[in-house]
Amino acid sequence: xxxxxxxxxxxxxxxxxxxxxxxxxxxxxxxxxxxxxxxxxxxxxxxxxxxxxxxxxxxxxxxxxxxxxxxxxxxxxxxxxxxxxxxxxxxxxxxxxxxxxxxxxxxxxxxxxxxxxxxxxxxxxxxxxxxxxxxxxxxxxxxxxxxxxxxxxxxxxxxxxxxxxxxxxxxxxxxxxxxxxxxxxxxxxxxxxxxxxxxxxxxxxxxxxxxxxxxxxxxxxxxxxxxxxxxxxxxxxxxxxxxxxxxxxxxxxxxxxxxxxxxxxxxxxxxxxxxxxxxxxxxxxxxxxxxxxxxxxxxxxxxxxxxxxxxxxxxxxxxxxxxxxxxxxxxxxxxxxxxxxxxxxxxxxxxxxxxxxxxxxxxxxxxxxxxxxxxxxxxxxxxxxxxxxxxxxxxxxxxxxxxxxxxxxxxxxxxxxxxxxxxxxxxxxxxxxxxxxxxxxxxxxxxxxxxxxxxxxxx
Amino acid sequence: xxxxxxxxxxxxxxxxxxxxxxxxxxxxxxxxxxxxxxxxxxxxxxxxxxxxxxxxxxxxxxxxxxxxxxxxxxxxxxxxxxxxxxxxxxxxxxxxxxxxxxxxxxxxxxxxxxxxxxxxxxxxxxxxxxxxxxxxxxxxxxxxxxxxxxxxxxxxxxxxxxxxxxxxxxxxxxxxxxxxxxxxxxxxxxxxxxxxxxxxxxxxx
Numbered sequence: 001x002x003x004x005x006x007x008x009x010x011x012x013x014x015x016x017x018x019x020x021x022x023x024x025x026x027x028x029x030x031x032x033x034x035x036x037x038x039x040x041x042x043x044x045x046x047x048x049x050x051x052x053x054x055x056x057x058x059x060x061x062x063x064x065x066x067x068x069x070x071x072x073x074x075x076x077x078x079x080x081x082x083x084x085x086x087x088x089x090x091x092x093x094x095x096x097x098x099x100x101x102x103x104x105x106x107x108x109x110x111x112x113x114x115x116x117x118x119x120x121x122x123x124x125x126x127x128x129x130x131x132x133x134x135x136x137x138x139x140x141x142x143x144x145x146x147x148x149x150x151x152x153x154x155x156x157x158x159x160x161x162x163x164x165x166x167x168x169x170x171x172x173x174x175x176x177x178x179x180x181x182x183x184x185x186x187x188x189x190x191x192x193x194x195x196x197x198x199x200x201x202x203x204x205x206x207x208x209x210x211x212x213x214x215x216x217x218x219x220x221x222x223x224x225x226x227x228x229x230x231x232x233x234x235x236x237x238x239x240x241x242x243x244x245x246x247x248x249x250x251x252x253x254x255x256x257x258x259x260x261x262x263x264x265x266x267x268x269x270x271x272x273x274x275x276x277x278x279x280x281x282x283x284x285x286x287x288x289x290x291x292x293x294x295x296x297x298x299x300x301x302x303x304x305x306x307x308x309x310x311x312x313x314x315x316x317x318x319x320x321x322x323x324x325x326x327x328x329x330x331x332x333x334x335x336x337x338x339x340x341x342x343x344x345x346x347x348x349x350x351x352x353x354x355x356x357x358x359x360x361x362x363x364x365x366x367x368x369x370x371x372x373x374x375x376x377x378x379x380x381x382x383x384x385x386x387x388x389x390x391x392x393x394x395x396x397x398x399x400x401x402x403x404x405x406x407x408x409x410x411x412x413x414x415x416x417x418x419x420x421x422x423x424x425x426x427x428x429x430x431x432x433x434x435x436x437x438x439x440x441x442x443x444x445x446x447x448x449x450x451x452x453x454x455x456x457x458x459x
Numbered sequence: 460x461x462x463x464x465x466x467x468x469x470x471x472x473x474x475x476x477x478x479x480x481x482x483x484x485x486x487x488x489x490x491x492x493x494x495x496x497x498x499x500x501x502x503x504x505x506x507x508x509x510x511x512x513x514x515x516x517x518x519x520x521x522x523x524x525x526x527x528x529x530x531x532x533x534x535x536x537x538x539x540x541x542x543x544x545x546x547x548x549x550x551x552x553x554x555x556x557x558x559x560x561x562x563x564x565x566x567x568x569x570x571x572x573x574x575x576x577x578x579x580x581x582x583x584x585x586x587x588x589x590x591x592x593x594x595x596x597x598x599x600x601x602x603x604x605x606x607x608x609x610x611x612x613x614x615x616x617x618x619x620x621x622x623x624x625x626x627x628x629x630x631x632x633x634x635x636x637x638x639x640x641x642x643x644x645x646x647x648x649x650x651x652x653x654x655x656x657x658x659x660x661x662x663x664x
Binding site: 042043044045046047048086087088129130132172175176177178179224228231232233234235312415 | 559561565566584608611
């Protein structure tokens, strides 16, 4: 991969446009000038089994019908639906594929009837972690995943994504202990190795079946950190560094052939867009139905699709939650597109308002500022290995956070100051320069009951 | 106020070596082992839990304190066994069937152990047989954890399964509420790890 990043200047880094846009088979365009909604919906609290299967189908039918109807009523020009499976449906691929086919057929019919461009993102679960320790490269769970990848095309998927979890079995404990070397090992060694393995298979399956390999998300790493920080369990400044540390890992998917859009919950996608020029989906304030966050506005600043993350099919005062969700997204997109249609300067102005409204309040927002993203991305790409890039990402993030704190560009709470100091010391003293040294350091610390390093090619 | 303030503070600050030295010194001086545990060590863990609830410390600091506590327990526990000391009660915690989330569960387990309970960690993706095994082994309180709305129904199944038993059932996890606990007939609910200690005390009272 080139050491130069695809978007080198701020005036090129904005929502709706990217250097490497995508057009699907049915004509939906990402990154060619307008932002449009990506809607994900899910079941209300219920069991999924043979007995409830007809209810499951009825729920998805209602959700897709409601969302399509409201999108057309609001004159949404393009609509991306994400079908993110529940674990039971990936364990039994025929369930996932049936629902996928149902949704795909509805979207195709809607496009034919209304002209609204539609597409379907299929996101099976990474169920390898159901084995403890996780078995990453073989076994029944991997076989089920491979089956879903292989049949995604015939089931109507336009895009294939996943939220993979390689390394999470160690990262969770590292997060709870604010153990930065542990995080770097989990992400920069294990995570990156697993991404290379997983995405080679996913891209091969996509090529064989006419599906676009979209992208991954470090949700189980950085969003876990974000939620823990929101609950005041770990420092925000630590969660901010974890966010940036996930960039090289998610980048591996693109190196293997993913072309976008990155998963909506991949806030590191902002970095992926800067580095690779591929389009991204993101979520923020209109994903509050799924999770709260300190980055509700800034997340939309450079998005190409705007998502709700996921919403349950429950009744609200106005209507069912999925149709409410598509309305919220539609209005967000309408505003962004109106500004962009007015002038490039107006788009940049709105971008900057979205950024400035969040970035001073929380370090996790600060590291998503487009200017900060470009500076850190440049430093990441000076390294050639995934581990090197992860170490560079962490060092650059800490450096930016220190400078930002000193210039009061963002709010660093008093009790967080010592954590920034500790991370600076960790980079100098505890995070080796080479992957081999990091492996030598961490391997003796790994509990084999939690993580089998052989599954990551480490003996 | 803790009987041994120095030990109390060493645990809170996570000073493992100091804790080891102080506990050993107390033991060597003939202090009651039960007293060392109940009057200084457990109060220290409760204090760190309270500081976490007040947003004065983060989880990493609680974990550092817990490791320091464990250093002291490594000396005290074998001696307690000799005196016939019983833990306050036997509890078991597990994430329900179909759910793999365990961060919250691990924290609750740590806090309960620090509070003087004998804790069995059943892991994740627990079917009813795992909880049955724990109850057959003398567990008095089952703690069920779930993070997904689609795995919440498993809590109801476990609660119904044990409805005619003496075991108490507590539930917790991000989507769980007191209302849900009441709806499924659980004995209690806890919103975080520190609350879990109080919730266990309440159901055993």
